[in-house]
Amino acid sequence: MPYRIEIxxxxxxxxxxxxxxxxxxxxLDPVTGIATVLAGHRDDADDAAVAEAEADCPAxxxxxxxx
Amino acid sequence: VSRVGRGPLVVAGGSVxxxxxxxxxxxxxxxxxxxxxxxxxxLPYDKPALSKGVLTGEEPQPPPLLTADGLRDLAVEHxxxxxxxxxxxxxxxxxxxxxxxxxxxxxxxxTGSHPRRLPALDGMAGVHHLRTRADAHALRAELAGAxxxxxxxxxxxxxxxxxxxxxxGLDVTIVEAGPRLLGRVAPAAVSAAVLGxxxxxxTRVVCGRAVVGYRGSPRVxxxxxxxxAVLPVDLVVVGIGSAPATxxxxxxxxxxxxxxxxxxxxxxxxxxxxxxxxxxARWADVRSGHHVRTEHWTTAREQAAxxxxxxxxxxxxxxxTTGYVWSDQYDVRIQHVGxxxxxxxxxxxGDGRGRLxxxxxxxxxxxxxxxxxxxxxxxxxxxxxxxxTTPLKGHVA
Numbered sequence: 001m002p003y004r005i006e007i008x009x010x011x012x013x014x015x016x017x018x019x020x021x022x023x024x025x026x027x028l029d030p031v032t033g034i035a036t037v038l039a040g041h042r043d044d045a046d047d048a049a050v051a052e053a054e055a056d057c058p059a060x061x062x063x064x065x066x067x
Numbered sequence: 068v069s070r071v072g073r074g075p076l077v078v079a080g081g082s083v084x085x086x087x088x089x090x091x092x093x094x095x096x097x098x099x100x101x102x103x104x105x106x107x108x109x110l111p112y113d114k115p116a117l118s119k120g121v122l123t124g125e126e127p128q129p130p131p132l133l134t135a136d137g138l139r140d141l142a143v144e145h146x147x148x149x150x151x152x153x154x155x156x157x158x159x160x161x162x163x164x165x166x167x168x169x170x171x172x173x174x175x176x177x178t179g180s181h182p183r184r185l186p187a188l189d190g191m192a193g194v195h196h197l198r199t200r201a202d203a204h205a206l207r208a209e210l211a212g213a214x215x216x217x218x219x220x221x222x223x224x225x226x227x228x229x230x231x232x233x234x235x236g237l238d239v240t241i242v243e244a245g246p247r248l249l250g251r252v253a254p255a256a257v258s259a260a261v262l263g264x265x266x267x268x269x270t271r272v273v274c275g276r277a278v279v280g281y282r283g284s285p286r287v288x289x290x291x292x293x294x295x296a297v298l299p300v301d302l303v304v305v306g307i308g309s310a311p312a313t314x315x316x317x318x319x320x321x322x323x324x325x326x327x328x329x330x331x332x333x334x335x336x337x338x339x340x341x342x343x344x345x346x347x348a349r350w351a352d353v354r355s356g357h358h359v360r361t362e363h364w365t366t367a368r369e370q371a372a373x374x375x376x377x378x379x380x381x382x383x384x385x386x387x388t389t390g391y392v393w394s395d396q397y398d399v400r401i402q403h404v405g406x407x408x409x410x411x412x413x414x415x416x417g418d419g420r421g422r423l424x425x426x427x428x429x430x431x432x433x434x435x436x437x438x439x440x441x442x443x444x445x446x447x448x449x450x451x452x453x454x455x456t457t458p459l460k461g462h463v464a
Contacts, residue, residue, distance in 0.1 A: 013393075013395070013400060014400065014441035015393055015441070016402075016441060016444065016445040016448060017391075019445055019449070020391075020445075020448060020452055023449065028442045028445055030417075030418070033441040051094070052372075055087075055090065056365075056368060058113075058393070060130060
């Protein structure tokens with residue numbers, strides 16, 4: 001099932017756990033140091049690594065919304 | 068003899084490690100009974116905010132680890148406000164406070180740790196320790212009415228509480244018995260940077276001094292230090308580390324000297340179907356060649372996911388972690404990954420902002436600490452995660 005990845009930029013603290021969990025999908029923005037979703041991955045196929053990234057976020061800044 | 072069907076899988080402890088075990092078990096398709104026993108009241112919550120936003124008031128309640136709906140969706144039997152008092156490995160049974168007994172097929176020990184106490188101050192009014200939501204709320208209530216606070220212990224928790232108290236406008240002094248802040252975890256150069264951070268924000272730091280007594284009764288009014296100095300205080304927070312919560316395992320037959328002794332795969336030594344995760348686990352770390360115990364949020368989660376995989380798949384290679392820690396103090400995010408090495412040097416950050424320290428053994432980068440340089444830290448962390456050690460020689464990000 002596809003989902004949309006959303007990052008709450010006010011909650012994100014740049015811990016980087018999401019990038020370690022799913023390096024193909026997340027990065028830290030070079031300017032803000034805040035997590036970003038890499039181009040082409042915002043509406044991704046369901047993926048265990050992304051679910052891991054969501055669960056591993058200490059700031060609970062990642063939301064996966066499934067339609 | 069098959070153990071299946073003899074009882075549930077019991078997770079003893081409802082903090083981040085225990086709750087993560089439950090999540091990961093269900094995500095991995097485990098469909099047997101799970102019972103989550105937690106000494107704390109209410110729904111499981113996450114602890115990092117207790118020494119930060121909960122104290123400043125920015126985040127009055129710590130975030131939940133599980134909601135009531137989540138517990139139902141996961142089909143977990145949750146026993147809050149329930150202390151496990153004894154483990155009988157022969158009967159494969161736990162005693163719970165109140166007299167109930169709980170048989171288990173498999174057991175994951177995730178009971179965490181208790182703050183160490185300072186005998187010189189034990190039992191005094193106005194002296195706080197910080198571990199639970201209730202501790203944090205009691206401390207916050209007293210911070211609101213205090214002017215001068217002393218933090219005994221200059222580790223991560225002590226430094227965070229100092230920053231939170233300073234942000235509330237209090238007069239703050241950190242008293243550290245060792246020669247420097249973060250002495251147990253960080254190299255001297257990092258300690259110096261963190262010291263500067265605190266003094267820049269008006270927090271006094273006294274290192275190399277032990278608290279030997281107090282004045283005031285029934286409430287502490289001053290601390291006496293071992294050089295004869297007297298430090299007037301309204302409130303004291305003791306943050307001198309923590310000890311694994313293994314009192315209930317005393318006669319279990321498990322080796323519980325400084326945590327439950329586990330093999331490389333986090334299985335308790337000498338027994339089948341029992342694992343330990345989080346602060347309470349002391350495991351045979353194949354990377355260092357030693358039994359080690361950590362008190363890190365990210366490592367606890369990694370251990371939990373590992374044990375859930377071991378249960379569902381039977382796969383049990385060695386557990387390894389790169390060891391990632393963060394600490395928020397004032398407006399600075401301190402992040403550390405890997406080992407402290409034998410030599411530390413500061414290197415320029417990728418964009419000139421923040422500070423980055425690389426830790427090396429024989430020239431090879433084995434760890435890093437960053438102050439407000441998350442991308443630089445992440446680069447080292449990714450390299451260490453991928454390869455164990457990294458050939459980075461000073462160029463990151």
